[in-house]
Amino acid sequence: MTAVVEPAPPALSAPPELLERDEDGQRLGALLWRPGSGWRAVSSAVLGGGIGExxxxxxxxxxxxxxxxxxxAHLAELARRAGLRGPGVGLMTAAEVARRGTGSDGGVEAVATAGIEVxxxxxAPGPAVPAPQAPGTINIVVTVPAPLTDAALVNAVATATEAKVQALLDAGHDCSGTPTDAVCVLARQPPADGPAEPxxxxxxxxxxxxARAVHAAVGAALPAPGVS
Incomplete structure (x- = not known):
């Protein structure tokens, strides 16, 4: 995977790099954040989900x-190919990640990629396992420059999800999301002898x-109503 140099949006931490690779006969992208040490995350991602550094x-x-x-395993393989070390979070989407949306508010930075075909x-009522459909995923990555308790990290996921749904409704989409949406919130590691936001x-x-940063990011990433 090779990095593509592009203008970076303002961010407290380093903005994500855009990586590219050839796979399945296509040129595919990836967004990579390297916050370094001193951060922990809460995530629903398939790789590195849960809470931890x-x-x-x-x-x-x-x-x-x-x-x-x-x-x-696929995500872990791509992480190795990118030279990444240590624990990390890997999310996956069929949406074009280069068309990301961004939002910021008071030091919080949010980036969203959005495919909403499904x-x-x-x-909604229906079968627990629906028939195969076209892919669609809204992935959200947020950085918060403050230490959060475990409970606050979980609270942050709920808040990000509420803001995502608000953005969908504001954009005219009659839905709360897709079946495969994922979120990752990064926050500063709490000090050993200091307080964390509860x-x-x-x-x-x-x-x-x-919430405001995520709302802006998802809104910017969403296609217009009637467009997949």
Whole structure:
């Protein structure tokens, strides 16, 4: 995978790099964050999900019609090829990651990639395992320059999800998301003898900033209604 030099949006931490690779007969991209030490994450990603210290985050584009049954191994392989070391987070999407949306508020930075070919309401009735459909994923990566408790990290995921749904509705999309949406929130490692923020709901200081940043990023990443 090779890095493509491009103008970087302003960010507290280093903005994501755009990597490219040839796979399945296509030129595919990936966004890579290297926050380094002193950060931990909460994520629903297939690789490096959960809560813990993370040295990197990669949002990887795959081909439409992706058929591999080992996405965690695939992501780990791509991380090795990119020279990444230590624990990290790997997300996957069929959306074109170069067309990302960004948002920032009070030091919080959010980046979203959005494919919404398959979308709907989370509590819609229907079979637990729907028939195969075209891919669609909204992936969100947020950096918060403040230490958060475990509970606040979980709260941040809920807040990011609320802001995503608000952005979808504001853009005219009748849905709460796609079946494969994923999120990763990076926050500073709490000091050993110092306090950490206990809340990240939408009316807390950092939660409100996170919500506004995510809302802007998802809104910028979404296609117009009627466009996949």
């Amino acid at each position: 993370r040295a990197w985050v990669m949002n990887v584009q795959v081909a439409h019609g992706y058929t591999r049954t080992d996405p965690e 979308r709907g309401w989370a509590a 809340f990240a709901g939408p009316r807390s200081l950092w939660g409100a900033r996170l």
